Amino acid sequence: MDDISSFARTLTKLERLMAKLDMAVSNTRCMFGVKNMELTYDVSLRVAELMEKAVLVARALPAYTGAPDAAMMVARQTASVVHVEIGFTDEGWFSLRMPMLLPKKEHGSADYIRSILFPEMQRFFHNQAPCRFKDCVLIYRHVYSRDRPERQRRDHDNIEINMVSDIVALYTMLDDAPSRCRHYYCSAESDSERTEVYVVPSEEFIQWLSQEKDFPANGPALSEFAPKQSQKDM
Missing domain, CATH: 1.20.58 (Methane Monooxygenase Hydroxylase; Chain G, domain 1)
Structure with missing residues (x-):
């Protein structure tokens, strides 16, 4: 009953x-x-x-x-409808891409993001050990459609990122304390809207920053495994 x-x-x-x-x-x-x-x-x-x-x-x-x-069947349906790309760039930076903008704080639902992202991260790391960046920058790149007016783009401090950060840190960091993990937020334009997240070693952040303006329209290519030469910081 x-x-x-x-x-x-x-x-x-x-x-x-x-x-x-x-x-x-x-x-x-x-x-x-x-x-x-x-x-x-x-x-x-x-x-x-x-x-x-x-x-x-x-x-x-x-x-x-x-x-x-x-619950398992709903998770499978979600994965089939909302495709999350997860992998490593050629430089060995961890990255994920979600085909959506994150909700504003106190609007929408962060639980919806958890139901999409957490199962995908579990699947990705099922056959490999989590990567553990020791000292890193957690980067959020909010990609807007070129057709969206500037006034409709969100202030970075008004976007709900905490749940995504917690899930990413669980699989990619030794410690997400402020002394070990810095945050960076930026926006970009493309044909479709999405959220890109990167975990980059602190000493390579300037390199990421210099390359970001030339990223391909759909973001950098991602591989399932990190290049061996990049694993020195993990």
Whole structure:
């Protein structure tokens, strides 16, 4: 009975969210129709927020049926829909790419990011030992579509990165204390939006910085294993 009542409550919550989402999409269409792009931006943000909340509830729904493998199947579905690229650059820098911008603080949901990233990191390091950078810079490169107006780009201190940082540090660092791990944030333009994360030895950060402006449109090529010559700092 507990599973049945929990399923019913979760389904009702999802239905309410979907009704709000439908209204927000209609409002967005209306504002876009009258060419009020400022209000279009505001209501489209509401669409994005409600969509993230609805996705979280929808992910929980199968588990309330009592199926023992529900969580595993949902994780597989997520991986098949949201492709996270993980690997090492030619220089041996660890990197991952997510095909999305991270949510603003206090908006959207960081749990959604965890459900995407954590299983992918587990899979990537399943057949190899975690890399352990001793003294490094954790870099966030927020890549925006060229069509997005400058005013719609987020301030770096208003982006939710903590959950991503915790997961990356778990697999790539000996210690993420401030004395061992520095942070750097930057933005770039491309044809599609995404978030790129790099872990770079501190003494090689200037090299990364000088190369960043010439990165390919889809980011540097990534390999499954770090080049042997780069492992001196791990």
